[in-house]
Amino acid sequence: MEAGSAVGSVRIRAGRAAAGLTSPWVLKSASILFVLGLWQWAGTVPVSIAFPSCTETLAALWDMLVDGTLASAYAETAGPLIVGILLTGVGGVLAGLVMGLSRRAEWLGLPLFIVLQASPSAAIVPLITFIYGIGFTAKVFAVVLLSAPVIVLNSYRGIANTPRSLLEMSSAFLASRWQRIWKVVIPAGSGLIFAGLRLGVAQGFTGAILAELIITPTGVGDLITYYRSVADYPAMFASILSIIVVASVSVTLLQRAEQRLFRPEMRAL
Amino acid sequence: MTRSASITSRPGAGDSTQDARGPAVRVVDLTKDFPGGVRALGGVTFDVPRGELTCIIGPSGCGKTTTLKIIAGLVEATSGRVEVDGTPVTGPGPDRAFVFQDFALMPWATVLRNVAFGLELRGVPRREREETAREYVEKVGLTGFEDAYPHQLSGGMRQRVGLARALAVDAEILLMDEPFASVDEQIRRKFQEDLLRLLSHEEKTVIFVTHSIEEAVYVSDQVVILTRGPGRVSKAVRPGVDRSGDSDSIRRSEAYLDWVERIWGELQGYLEK
Numbered sequence: 001m002e003a004g005s006a007v008g009s010v011r012i013r014a015g016r017a018a019a020g021l022t023s024p025w026v027l028k029s030a031s032i033l034f035v036l037g038l039w040q041w042a043g044t045v046p047v048s049i050a051f052p053s054c055t056e057t058l059a060a061l062w063d064m065l066v067d068g069t070l071a072s073a074y075a076e077t078a079g080p081l082i083v084g085i086l087l088t089g090v091g092g093v094l095a096g097l098v099m100g101l102s103r104r105a106e107w108l109g110l111p112l113f114i115v116l117q118a119s120p121s122a123a124i125v126p127l128i129t130f131i132y133g134i135g136f137t138a139k140v141f142a143v144v145l146l147s148a149p150v151i152v153l154n155s156y157r158g159i160a161n162t163p164r165s166l167l168e169m170s171s172a173f174l175a176s177r178w179q180r181i182w183k184v185v186i187p188a189g190s191g192l193i194f195a196g197l198r199l200g201v202a203q204g205f206t207g208a209i210l211a212e213l214i215i216t217p218t219g220v221g222d223l224i225t226y227y228r229s230v231a232d233y234p235a236m237f238a239s240i241l242s243i244i245v246v247a248s249v250s251v252t253l254l255q256r257a258e259q260r261l262f263r264p265e266m267r268a269l
Numbered sequence: 270m271t272r273s274a275s276i277t278s279r280p281g282a283g284d285s286t287q288d289a290r291g292p293a294v295r296v297v298d299l300t301k302d303f304p305g306g307v308r309a310l311g312g313v314t315f316d317v318p319r320g321e322l323t324c325i326i327g328p329s330g331c332g333k334t335t336t337l338k339i340i341a342g343l344v345e346a347t348s349g350r351v352e353v354d355g356t357p358v359t360g361p362g363p364d365r366a367f368v369f370q371d372f373a374l375m376p377w378a379t380v381l382r383n384v385a386f387g388l389e390l391r392g393v394p395r396r397e398r399e400e401t402a403r404e405y406v407e408k409v410g411l412t413g414f415e416d417a418y419p420h421q422l423s424g425g426m427r428q429r430v431g432l433a434r435a436l437a438v439d440a441e442i443l444l445m446d447e448p449f450a451s452v453d454e455q456i457r458r459k460f461q462e463d464l465l466r467l468l469s470h471e472e473k474t475v476i477f478v479t480h481s482i483e484e485a486v487y488v489s490d491q492v493v494i495l496t497r498g499p500g501r502v503s504k505a506v507r508p509g510v511d512r513s514g515d516s517d518s519i520r521r522s523e524a525y526l527d528w529v530e531r532i533w534g535e536l537q538g539y540l541e542k
Contacts, residue, residue: 168343169373172361173387173438183390187377265377265418 052234061238069223070242077219080136081208084143088200092148093193096155100189101181110156117149125210139211146207147200154196158189190262197258198251205247291355292316293442293474294340299349300499301335309335311499312349317442321490322468322475326482328536332500333478334370334446340476341367341444353442363391366435368445372427374419380406381415383430387438398437405433408467425456432464436471443468443475449484461488462516482536486510486528487520494532496539504535 036054043053052060064070098105125142132138162185170180186193212221220239227236294317301310309332317323325333338344340351342360351358353365361367366387374383381402382389388398406415409429419427428448435443449457465488468475479485485492486508494503508528512519519525 163373165369165371165373166375168338169367169369170390171343172341172365172367173390173434174361174363175390179390183386184375187375190377263377264379265420 050231050233052237056234057237057241060232060234061241064223064235064238064242070239073220073223073239074242074246075219077208077212077221080139080143080211081204084140084207085147085201085204087140088144088147088151088204089197092151092200093155093197096152096157096193096196097159097181097186099152099156100159101185106156106160109152113149113152113156116145117153121146121207122210122214125207125214128211129215134216138215139208142211142215143204143207146210147204150203151196151200154199155189155193158192158196159185161192162188187262190258194254194258194262198254201250201254202247205243205250209243290319293319293354294476295352295355296336296340297350297352299336299339299351300347301332301339301344302347308499310339310346311501313495313500313502314349315493315502315505317474317476318491319474320472322477322488323491323493324477324479324485324489325493325495326479326485326532326536327495327500327503328497328539329480331495331497333480333495336495336500337444337446337476337478341365343367363438364440365442365444366438366440368428368431368435368443368448370447370450372419372424372431372451374427374430376419379416379418380411380422380430383419384433384437387434391438401437402433405437406430408436409433410463423456425452425460428452428460432467436467441472441474443473445475445477447478447480449479449481457484458516464488465512482529482532483520486525486532487516492532494535496536503539506532 040054043051043056046053061070095109099109100106124145128138128141128145132141166184166188167180170184175183208219209221209224212219213225217225220243223239224236227233227239296313296315296317299310299313300308302308313332313336315323325336327333335344339346340353340358342358342362342365353362375386378386381399384406385393385398385402388401393401403415406412409432411426411429411433414422414426419430422430428451432445432448435445449460452460461484477485477488487510489508491505491507493505495501496503506528508524510519510522510525510528514522
């Protein structure tokens with residue numbers, strides 16, 4: 001009897017473990033924990049004296065959160081980032097829209113953005129200072145420079161690749177030009193447009209930080225530069241880690257917004 | 270001859286020759302050259318009697334879908350003309366509704382919105398158009414699926430949505446481009462019967478493109494046989510299979526099998542060339 005119940009409880013445990021392994025949340029957390037574990041191990045080896053362990057970094061992150069260092073740094077970084085993303089978010093999607101709808105705009109604009117996307121942005125960012133100096137405008141420009149190509153090109157592809165049969169359907173049912181664009185072309189392209197926006201936001205973060213590292217040390221870029229100069233490596237890594245977290249959360253929120261607004265059928269999957 | 274069976278008798282499906290208004294659609298000497306100089310249609314001419322179901326049948330590449338799209342006003346003819354009620358067609362119009370081979374449903378819209386879409390584009394107020402849409406969702410047998418999305422439906426159900434959308438705009442002429450091509454055989458037969466039953470209550474002229482001879486004979490009042498290279502009308506025939514009785518006995522009847530054989534013979538002659 002005892003043996004039997006022991007076997008039973010083992011089975012239940014195994015069953016629970018198996019159920020855990022098929023749950024997306026368990027697996028997602030496991031993948032993050034795995035990377036953090038590797039980091040912790042590498043930090044205690046140690047790989048280099050400039051490479052803090054995961055726990056040291058998290059402790060530094062907590063301190064910076066509590067004493068308001070992070071908040072004030074992000075308040076500074078957020079300005080150019082938000083302005084730049086708004087500019088490319090609206091302007092870039094519009095540019096992609098026009099390029100997707102008009103052959104002439106396509107020929108005129110497409111090469112520019114393809115070249116921009118292929119060019120090494122980090123090398124171009126310093127050039128901005130020659131034109132816009134070292135102020136707010138220059139940082140906004142850096143964000144725009146990095147985020148625009150991917151937003152424009154994705155929007156363009158989303159619009160230009162509207163399924164032919166949906167276009168035919170809208171003509172057959174007498175859609176006006178605007179109805180066709182608003183009710184068929186944009187919803188059909190929204191998947192690619194939002195993929196572009198997500199990548200664009202991620203690129204925008206890169207642009208904002210690059211500008212703060214290369215142009216003038218402010219905000220989060222300044223934190224990284226400062227902590228490196230005083231050899232406070234846990235705090236430096238914590239600053240970098242915070243950027244990754246903030247960027248990931250922004251991109252995820254954007255994805256949620258997309259599903260809510262444009263792709264209700266994705267929630268019904 | 271008209272469909273006279275219990276499931277197919279329709280008000281107004283009278284003898285077209287007696288209709289003073291003439292044929293619903295006239296296709297006159299239609300040609301279509303595609304870019305690159307391929308001639309898809311080489312002078313297609315036929316009449317579509319009012320209130321009847323006309324099938325266009327032919328081997329692939331004979332231009333049957335192109336012909337249908339020219340009638341719909343979705344494709345421009347190189348020469349020739351299409352008249353609807355005596356008026357030349359210059360583009361899509363409210364007198365014609367289209368059912369697409371690949372359904373052409375908006376994946377982001379519910380069944381109800383897809384069905385109501387033609388009315389939405391015409392500016393019909395939401396409540397009114399949804400009421401109409403519900404009525405047609407019920408008629409095509411999709412009650413309970415109003416709020417489903419296309420990807421949640423089977424191919425046959427999706428085409429029912431396409432059919433309901435076309436019926437909801439209440440056009441006199443229904444253009445169907447191989448509507449059952451992507452539906453499996455069992456469902457196809459059920460769908461054909463449902464279509465005939467549905468149309469028996471609606472006063473519609475239907476032009477139906479198919480590559481299935483059995484389908485053409487089963488559903489049509491008139492069958493227009495096209496040949497390819499370039500597309501031309503080989504013959505327009507009126508099977509007039511007696512449809513009193515159930516579908517199985519119709520499909521076994523001599524007249525039905527005879528017509529299938531005759532049309533097959535007609536097409537075969539061209540395929541061997």
